[in-house]
Amino acid sequence: MIGVSIIGGSGYTGGELLRILSNHPEVEIECITSRRLDGVPVTKVHRHLRGMESLEGLTFKNIPPEDIDSDVVFCATPHGVSMEIVPVLYEKDVRIIDLSGDYRFEDIEVYERWYGKKHTGKLEAVYGLPELHRESIKGSKLVANPGCFPTGAILLLAPLVKEGVIEERIVIDAKTGVSGAGVTPTDATHFPNVNENVVPYKVTSHRHTPEIEKELRKLSDGDIRVFFTPHLVPVTRGILTTAHVFLCEEMDRETLLELYRRFYRGEPFIRILEEVPSLTGVRGSNFCDITLEVDRDGRVVLISAIDNLVKGASGQGVQNMNIMMGLDEREGLWFGGLAP
């Protein structure tokens, strides 16, 4: 059994880690921390999980990272908090999966510019997108789990960028559910403000932009310019990503779909579809559904759908854990979505 701890377990990604790990046959949840909720049973907060034996008796603890000694530690902490905690864990004999943005950038300056805060210092970390970096994840001590938008966007564009057949400008228009904004109520998540609405935000300035761009650049010989605009839509879970690109040379749809099928051959969680993906096809699951269509003038529209809390956060974290610990990558994650 693999001992697992979760730092910062009271939010949505913490709850989702519990939902997945409580059914993972190789995992024992040893510790889950929360500053605010010391002593509170986890199923008092994550009520949908009441009854699960593996969570029975588990209470949130307010303990410092130095006192945590599991095989694997998930940091479900916000940006800025992780970089206080991870260095402490890094000194210990644990494997770390950090769900924040703090260790996603090789170039600390990019982080500091887009996140608007000083970094405590770089650590050796692997960007935890298994479909691109599986081998490095295997041996890594610290995995920086990708952001939700970057997961949907990078998986959507990687094959085309790698193949070197598109122009450098990539326009990405994403639609996200509200759970991505976290558990804390704000004006932006107030029901009457979200319901019956579509709200563009950080129209040219979302910090997932450089994360998408640096990963796509690694795959490309030429330049890549990512233009990213997210929209909040009145759904709880899911990200639908629409990318608009132009081919350098003529290619038809079937050729491109074949390119995608080949690129993702053997990937358990990538499904290349003939029809358009949609959120209800992936809700609650770790799948990323992808299709594309070719327009006149070599325009290609690419569409992906993920559950932002699963493949876009906690599910991918568990996938990374499985890889790091030499387990079947699908362990604990091998279920279809919830539809309707």
Next chain:
Amino acid sequence: MIGVSIIGGSGYTGGELLRILSNHPEVEIECITSRRLDGVPVTKVHRHLRGMESLEGLTFKNIPPEDIDSDVVFCATPHGVSMEIVPVLYEKDVRIIDLSGDYRFEDIEVYERWYGKKHTGKLEAVYGLPELHRESIKGSKLVANPGCFPTGAILLLAPLVKEGVIEERIVIDAKTGVSGAGVTPTDATHFPNVNENVVPYKVTSHRHTPEIEKELRKLSDGDIRVFFTPHLVPVTRGILTTAHVFLCEEMDRETLLELYRRFYRGEPFIRILEEVPSLTGVRGSNFCDITLEVDRDGRVVLISAIDNLVKGASGQGVQNMNIMMGLDEREGLWFGGLAP
């Protein structure tokens, strides 16, 4: 391994049976029928299940019930259709779980009056609510799986009715998601008619009324009068049932909660709560959450929440199968809900 067939697998309950059974370690899905979709892969219709190996290669077949030879057959067929199919299966060496209303009534006349159709003839059947009829289910050949509203309502009221402490009039005000209406688009399920709306329907004439009433009457010494009014609310899954009753004698909340805890002791899927249940606490799971509050004048408000497609249909069907086949009742069903 238990061989399972599903008759009428293209709807929501069929899809939900597939979602659950494809992860059930003791089950092999042998056959799934559809008149309309002969030859179509099941994951073409239930797209959220693409990738599940146990469903790979599985296509809908248009074959008659006499050609079905599994250990267990689920009839996910509508009222009126089941009573054509079940008698054929009944002649064979199979166990049958019928999700329609056709075999739920001991008194065929009640069925014919409320369903407005002639019945093809009574068969020995057990009403498949495990919490009340587990022993009978064990040995039964034909289980009549309860309706969605009756599941939430009967579980909510059984302990109080059995105890004989309430007046005979039981007012039940239920709120249901739209998936209960099935996959076929109608005016009632047209998005602009449901969204931003609450729609009472069959205000005094819903046919789940006699189903609830006859089960509660079995538990009671005196008379029971059920007054049931359902409302359609703009959610996809879930039934929230509010029952309004009056005590014959003074009792406080803690005494009543204790009565419920005792009545349901050891029941894996019943959770008696201190706080109010809500749909997001049970979505996607087989749990039934229950609480109650005591008002002045001996009024008690009881509230239950279920997922209408799981505990209210397919999940309960699998629970019944587990009982019939001597498996752990929780097999294939032991997961928390999906929240948020």
Next chain:
Amino acid sequence: MIGVSIIGGSGYTGGELLRILSNHPEVEIECITSRRLDGVPVTKVHRHLRGMESLEGLTFKNIPPEDIDSDVVFCATPHGVSMEIVPVLYEKDVRIIDLSGDYRFEDIEVYERWYGKKHTGKLEAVYGLPELHRESIKGSKLVANPGCFPTGAILLLAPLVKEGVIEERIVIDAKTGVSGAGVTPTDATHFPNVNENVVPYKVTSHRHTPEIEKELRKLSDGDIRVFFTPHLVPVTRGILTTAHVFLCEEMDRETLLELYRRFYRGEPFIRILEEVPSLTGVRGSNFCDITLEVDRDGRVVLISAIDNLVKGASGQGVQNMNIMMGLDEREGLWFGGLAP
């Protein structure tokens, strides 16, 4: 022209007063106050009203009630705040319409018990439900505008209670949209907590209970016991009220509908329907739609639908103003709802 001021205009009822009054041909909006937003243009907060000339140049002002000198003053202030402001206004030559609960009770003790605060002192006020108290409203200086739930519930039950044909126990099961909770984000209004959910709250203890009860008692010879349970549903606007009562004597549906039609004859905003009311039939309008059905055992199910921000708050406030000022009661309010 009637000069109007609004105290506390930054919330939903303030916005709704502006929406209605900015199109009212007899009204000039002179002043709108807000402690927090001094100097901010009103259309910066109520953005949907940008462009309306009558609001151009209008900014929130942080001024005390003693400096307000309009013909009519609306207090769109919370419970507890109104009773600080209204006494000041009461000394002046203004007509007051208070949207809070502070002056709705003849019996201050009831208020203090249910609202949990000491009252600053009773003032002569009329309960502003025009269909019941039109004549008193005409001459009144202070109108206590009814609560949202009481509006839907009292209008629904008044004819039957007045007629003296039902038993004393009245069970009311209400379903409300989220805008009733106001503009301030809370856990209860956080989108992922409301969406795909139905949440019962204050199941036996909502303070609109005594408000409904005391108004119905005025209409009745015998006793009246109101049992009220509200539910939050994932819609922004609207209240659907379902009342469950029992007749003392046999009466059929048509007789009862006729009783309702007679009771509300000439009422512009009451529509007695044959079919079930629903929220989309009244959204954005000042109408209250009502129907009823008769069950066995003399049970009657009554259903009403209102827009909680219009007939349940600001629209009714304007209706009261029209009555107080001798205008056509429909002035500024005579439009159909927004559907779909």
Next chain:
Amino acid sequence: MIGVSIIGGSGYTGGELLRILSNHPEVEIECITSRRLDGVPVTKVHRHLRGMESLEGLTFKNIPPEDIDSDVVFCATPHGVSMEIVPVLYEKDVRIIDLSGDYRFEDIEVYERWYGKKHTGKLEAVYGLPELHRESIKGSKLVANPGCFPTGAILLLAPLVKEGVIEERIVIDAKTGVSGAGVTPTDATHFPNVNENVVPYKVTSHRHTPEIEKELRKLSDGDIRVFFTPHLVPVTRGILTTAHVFLCEEMDRETLLELYRRFYRGEPFIRILEEVPSLTGVRGSNFCDITLEVDRDGRVVLISAIDNLVKGASGQGVQNMNIMMGLDEREGLWFGGLAP
């Protein structure tokens, strides 16, 4: 008074015409037709309008266009039906506003290619976007009311295209509510398929593409290539349009906003905003809200919001009627939106 008839009044645009026209001081609704609903009162179908005197006694009539003799006739008929009806009306002394796509194209071949049907023959018509073609609308006999997506897209891009400062490729990513799909239930509008979902459709082949393109080309010296992708989102009303373009020369946000303010100076229904538009800002109103942001590399993101049934259909139709008949353009349309 202007006599108005509506051909095909049972759908959403018919209902919206009634909602607006029943409050229009200069209009008398003389006739409303429906093949299916001959003799049915209009408020039986458009229930939210019950009580409006101007609709009392009005019933749908199944009469042919040759028997219609109003000053103005709205054709709220589908594509293909209008071109059977309009030629008949065209022979008579009536002004026609056609809400279908049948007369929107100067080039009939384009219509036939994208709509997949033979046209009955061109007629002299004006494209009814008042902000671009007000003068021609004034004198026209037949106005082709713009499509919903084109309204939001053309108004969003016209100033920039006219100024000649952007590259020729225009990517438009639109998000639409479900009411745009009409009153007839289909799989695409079935609540469980729309709710909690985002569904891209006609990803490269929507027939509003050539409509947008031909209007923008009229404004441009160079070439214009429109790439349009719509998405269905779980809201009832509204279209949020996001356009992604690149500047040929460097310009900052303020310069561009000023360009927009100048272009639309005096336009009553266009609001150029500093903040992002959203659907709740325009719902129920005839406004089109617009803003834009400038990114690196000269990328501009432009965003508009309209109510698809008002500015995107019936409201714009009434605006066109007002212009044709020499009325104040805002008559009957001068109200803010419904928010929250």
